[in-house]
Amino acid sequence: MNMNCPHCGNEAERNTTTFTVDLGEVLIVIRNVPCxxxxxxxxxxxxxxxxxxxxxxxxxxxxxxxxxxIVDYRNVA
Ligand SMILES: [Zn+2]
Numbered sequence: 008m009n010m011n012c013p014h015c016g017n018e019a020e021r022n023t024t025t026f027t028v029d030l031g032e033v034l035i036v037i038r039n040v041p042c043x044x045x046x047x048x049x050x051x052x053x054x055x056x057x058x059x060x061x062x063x064x065x066x067x068x069x070x071x072x073x074x075x076x077i078v079d080y081r082n083v084a
Pocket of ligand 1: 012015016017045046047048
């Protein structure tokens, strides 16, 4: 599967990244998230199924009400 960058149109490369979301009360860090990254402008994109998984992880982490949750994507995928 190839993805093109929505900003500059260059082809994005497969990579992994650390996804961080700060919800105020809780900070959620998800490591080793598969993504596509544009080498030209640095834009990071996620496949829809990956994005759904991120949402699931974020919702589960919110329930924990821990100040910081660090999750490894590979352990929940
Ligand atoms: Zn780009």
